[in-house]
Amino acid sequence: MLTPEEWGIVALSLKVGGVAVLVSLPLAFALAWLLARVRFPGRVLLDALVHLPLVVPPVVTGWLLLLAFAPAGPIGAWLESWFGVSVLFRWTGAAVAAGVMALPLMVRAIRLSIEGVDRRLEQAARTLGAGRWRTFATVTLPLSLPGVIAGVVLGFARALGEFGATITFVSNVPGETQTLPLAIYAALQTPGGEALVLRLAGVSVLLSLAALVASELIARRAGRGLHVL
Numbered sequence: 001m002l003t004p005e006e007w008g009i010v011a012l013s014l015k016v017g018g019v020a021v022l023v024s025l026p027l028a029f030a031l032a033w034l035l036a037r038v039r040f041p042g043r044v045l046l047d048a049l050v051h052l053p054l055v056v057p058p059v060v061t062g063w064l065l066l067l068a069f070a071p072a073g074p075i076g077a078w079l080e081s082w083f084g085v086s087v088l089f090r091w092t093g094a095a096v097a098a099g100v101m102a103l104p105l106m107v108r109a110i111r112l113s114i115e116g117v118d119r120r121l122e123q124a125a126r127t128l129g130a131g132r133w134r135t136f137a138t139v140t141l142p143l144s145l146p147g148v149i150a151g152v153v154l155g156f157a158r159a160l161g162e163f164g165a166t167i168t169f170v171s172n173v174p175g176e177t178q179t180l181p182l183a184i185y186a187a188l189q190t191p192g193g194e195a196l197v198l199r200l201a202g203v204s205v206l207l208s209l210a211a212l213v214a215s216e217l218i219a220r221r222a223g224r225g226l227h228v229l
Helices: 004-037 043-055 058-069 074-083 091-115 119-127 132-160 164-170 180-188 194-228
Strands: none
Touching: 004 043, 004 091, 004 132, 004 180, 004 194, 043 091, 058 074, 058 091, 058 164, 091 132, 091 164, 119 132, 132 194, 164 180, 180 194
16 A cells, blocks of 8 residues: 555656646647648658657756756746746656657657548548538547547656656656656665555556556547447
8 A cells, every 4th residue: 555645656647747748739739740741841850859859868858958947048037037937846847858758659649640541531521611620620630539549648658657857857856746757766765665666666557557558448449439430
């Protein structure tokens, strides 16, 4: 059984992962649609930049976020001057780091789903009088929904496991930025912390497994519903 403090770590991890995915989803879908449907100069470069967090060390990503969101950084100075807020050493900063690391997986899954939509169906809808936005809402989005769901769940699972960028960007502050991976790391550095590591690692594995199973079940149900239509 987990202690109240350990349940707090789990709750914080779920909050950080959920906020990271919700905030990243509109950007991920827009980037996926842009890369899947639009041909423009620099498309290959944009694709590389989107997937860059997958290949560079997470510590580098965290360091770049620290430079951007520091009080003298371009984003940090803007947040401070306009809203009087800072994400450094706060759970919101952990959500930013998790969202950045989850974004490439979300974009990739959604992009593949959009590319799998038969363009002839969209053209048929336009021929029958549907406008661009109505075609998107009634044809493109429903047909790409399984990929969107898969991207959301993959992003959430990645956000739950984020470590390197988070600890570099917002440090390991108990009760504020200490998510499951950071708590496991801290317990590994503590003599006699093996039992805590075992409990938290077990929770982390169960949460990730539940997310992946839920993704598969929801995607299958969505697929069956589309076949019925």
